[in-house]
Amino acid sequence: MATGSLRRARKRKLKAEINVVPYIDVMLVLLIIFMVTAPLLNVGVDVNLPQANAKTLEQKKKQPLVVQVNGAGELSLMYEGLKRPRAMDEAQLLAKVAAFIKADPELPVYVAGDAAVRYQRVYALMGKLQSDAHVARVSLMGSPPSAGKEH
Incomplete structure (x- = not known):
């Protein structure tokens, strides 16, 4: 009888593994739910603002620096x-x-690059303006396309 119980003990070894397949399934379902519902959460709220006959605030128009x-x-x-x-x-x-x-850290700085100049030249200049001249924001300057010109 002692030999019979030893055989059963050898056949029924305990598994020390966790089955992670159900957890992966749940995670994927939650991922899909969050991906579907996330764009729906950006709904705006209608606010009825009060109206008054007040003057608008005047802001100083600063003349920008234009790097050409x-x-x-x-x-x-x-x-x-x-x-x-x-x-x-x-x-x-x-x-x-x-x-x-x-003298004025809020001064706007624009880079006006000619259409014929390489983009790398303009991009490198913008980087140097930010790193070397300590310009917080550098903007590109452009002009609207002409009615007669097409690409």
């Missing part, structure tokens, strides 16, 4: 008080822009 890159990749700077852009090399331009930004 011509078709040959040469740089120039246009700012308030100049009638035409002042040509300069990159080091001079970064020093000048840094001085303007130090």
